[in-house]
Amino acid sequence: xxxxxxNVQSSAESxxxxxxxxxxxxxxxxxxxxxxxxxxxxMIVTIFSIVYFIxxxxxxxxxxxxxxxxxxxxxxxxxxxxxxxxxxxxxxLFGSFATSLFAAIIAAPLAFCASIYMTEIMPKFGKTxxxxxxxxxxxxxxxxYGFVGLSVIVxxxxxxFPGQGVGVLAGALVLSIMILPTITTIATDSLRSLPNGLxxxxxxxxxxxxxxxSRIILPTTLPSLLTGVVLGIARAFGEALxxxxxxxxxxxxxxxxxxxxxxxxxxxxLEMGNTTSGSLHNNALWSLAxxxxxxxxxxxxxxRMLERRVKx
Amino acid sequence: xxxxAFYTKDLSVYYGEKHAVKKISMDFPDRQVVALIGPxxxxxxxFLRSLNRMNDLIPGARIEGEVWIGGENICDPGTxxxxxxxxxxxVWQRPNPFHKSIYENVAFxxxxxxxxxxxxxxxxxxxxxxxxxxxxxxxxxxxQSGLALSGGQQQRLCIARSLAVRxxxxxxxxxxxxxxxxxxxxxxxxIAELKKEYTIxxxxxxxxxxxxxxxxxxxxxxxxxxxxxxxxxMFTNPSRKSTDDYISGRFG
Numbered sequence: 001x002x003x004x005x006x007n008v009q010s011s012a013e014s015x016x017x018x019x020x021x022x023x024x025x026x027x028x029x030x031x032x033x034x035x036x037x038x039x040x041x042x043m044i045v046t047i048f049s050i051v052y053f054i055x056x057x058x059x060x061x062x063x064x065x066x067x068x069x070x071x072x073x074x075x076x077x078x079x080x081x082x083x084x085x086x087x088x089x090x091x092x093l094f095g096s097f098a099t100s101l102f103a104a105i106i107a108a109p110l111a112f113c114a115s116i117y118m119t120e121i122m123p124k125f126g127k128t129x130x131x132x133x134x135x136x137x138x139x140x141x142x143x144x145y146g147f148v149g150l151s152v153i154v155x156x157x158x159x160x161f162p163g164q165g166v167g168v169l170a171g172a173l174v175l176s177i178m179i180l181p182t183i184t185t186i187a188t189d190s191l192r193s194l195p196n197g198l199x200x201x202x203x204x205x206x207x208x209x210x211x212x213x214s215r216i217i218l219p220t221t222l223p224s225l226l227t228g229v230v231l232g233i234a235r236a237f238g239e240a241l242x243x244x245x246x247x248x249x250x251x252x253x254x255x256x257x258x259x260x261x262x263x264x265x266x267x268x269x270l271e272m273g274n275t276t277s278g279s280l281h282n283n284a285l286w287s288l289a290x291x292x293x294x295x296x297x298x299x300x301x302x303x304r305m306l307e308r309r310v311k312x
Numbered sequence: 313x314x315x316x317a318f319y320t321k322d323l324s325v326y327y328g329e330k331h332a333v334k335k336i337s338m339d340f341p342d343r344q345v346v347a348l349i350g351p352x353x354x355x356x357x358x359f360l361r362s363l364n365r366m367n368d369l370i371p372g373a374r375i376e377g378e379v380w381i382g383g384e385n386i387c388d389p390g391t392x393x394x395x396x397x398x399x400x401x402x403v404w405q406r407p408n409p410f411h412k413s414i415y416e417n418v419a420f421x422x423x424x425x426x427x428x429x430x431x432x433x434x435x436x437x438x439x440x441x442x443x444x445x446x447x448x449x450x451x452x453x454x455x456q457s458g459l460a461l462s463g464g465q466q467q468r469l470c471i472a473r474s475l476a477v478r479x480x481x482x483x484x485x486x487x488x489x490x491x492x493x494x495x496x497x498x499x500x501x502x503i504a505e506l507k508k509e510y511t512i513x514x515x516x517x518x519x520x521x522x523x524x525x526x527x528x529x530x531x532x533x534x535x536x537x538x539x540x541x542x543x544x545x546m547f548t549n550p551s552r553k554s555t556d557d558y559i560s561g562r563f564g
Binding site: 195203207210 | 364369397425455473506
């Protein structure tokens with residue numbers, strides 16, 4: 001759209017022939033295209049090589065090293081150096097799901113309330129105090145969360161409930177604080193982007209603030225709110241360090257919230273250093289990484305589905 | 313002259329330091345259409361919004377003066393805003409149906425004022441959709457989303473929605489300015505019909521529309537009420553020069 005005007009200007013300035021000018025524009029276009037395409041290509045290559053690398057290592061135990069997929073997904077015993085070696089990863093899967101789902105159950109209501117407070121009830125205080133505070137939570141390194149969990153939450157649980165304090169609940173509590181900013185930020189954005197007319201329409205019908213929030217605002221933004229929750233779960237699922245510090249790292253399925261368990265990520269970080277590259281044990285850990293990757297894809301997929309519902 | 317439905321006395325609205333509406337006293341005759349005209353930013357929408365206390369929702373807005381509706385000054389801090397807004401319906405420039413079915417859009421208000429009976433709700437929904445001439449167009453798809461309707465239908469749905477809480481006054485803020493001429497004509501017909509039962513206050517930028525549909529017209533300028541008279545007289549023989557200039561398009 002701007003080309004004609006720029007043509008006029010440049011011809012006035014340089015007096016170049018029309019054909020030369022056209023060639024210059026074409027060259028400029030091509031240069032821009034090459035740059036953008038190169039960046040995109042680099043990104044695609046990176047992503048695919050990571051996926052390929054994880055898949056090639058992670059599939060090796062099943063393809064060439066005689067481990068059955070079923071034994072890994074459903075097996076209860078993890079003895080990679082045993083005779084015969086056992087690779088039952090169900091306890092880790094269970095631990096990962098239990099901690100991240102529990103974390104979401106704890107964090108989601110808090111996050112929703114916080115974002116409603118920030119957008120509907122006290123917008124000024126919310127924007128100047130609460131929002132920066134919550135964003136700050138996102139910037140704290142996970143090792144600090146783990147440390148705080150270990151020195152505050154674990155002793156508290158140990159003194160209050162049966163068990164050692166370390167366990168699923170401790171992990172879920174630490175994770176819930178970690179994913180609070182994710183869910184809150186997304187929920188706040190979606191509540192802010194709600195057209196003002198909807199709220200006014202509800203108030204003008206004589207609805208109270210609570211009726212407006214519960215009957216109009218929340219149902220209308222529900223898909224976006226759920227997107228936030230799923231992203232929160234995804235983040236919790238992939239978190240290794242903080243959980244590992246408080247969950248106890250016992251490779252079995254816990255019978256209660258106060259028993260220690262472990263997660264996919266913790267087992268990878270714990271054992272990766274003790275294996276040699278290419279060994280069955282090492283490859284089995286890559287299989288766990290592959291499972292993590294698959295779960296991430298699943299979460300992204302769910303988010304996409306939710307977003308499609310928003311648009312409709 | 314019929315008796316008035318409500319009146320304002322020295323009504324002022326401030327946004328922070330800005331004096332947006334300046335000491336306006338107007339009376340609104342029962343079951344007539346009053347059009348508020350004037351250039352953008354003249355305070356007519358703000359004035360309209362203060363009649364059902366919608367300005368409460370805007371941080372920094374402050375109201376002074378009195379609005380008397382049914383023997384009650386609604387600017388009094390003790391006013392039950394929920395009940396007030398039940399008596400005064402409001403329709404905006406942009407249709408804003410809820411993300412719910414057509415039926416639920418209309419049933420929203422009555423439901424939250426305590427009507428739970430399904431038959432009663434059905435009756436109200438049908439009655440309101442008939443009043444807005446929407447019933448025949450949507451009766452087979454009451455449970456489809458209100459957002460699937462065309463812009464003009466959405467606007468009529470919003471009018472039906474506000475009628476459902478049985479108001480006696482309807483406030484309309486440029487209800488047709490986002491619509492095409494055919495839909496606009498339908499809304500205007502509707503206003504002429506609704507006038508039999510409701511007192512209507514309408515803000516419009518469309519001079520011909522004001523002339524066509526209103527009984528009285530008020531001209532606002534920079535927060536002041538310049539002139540308020542029968543529409544006929546306003547458009548043929550206004551007493552103020554600025555009114556004449558504005559109506560005949562010499563400024564604004």
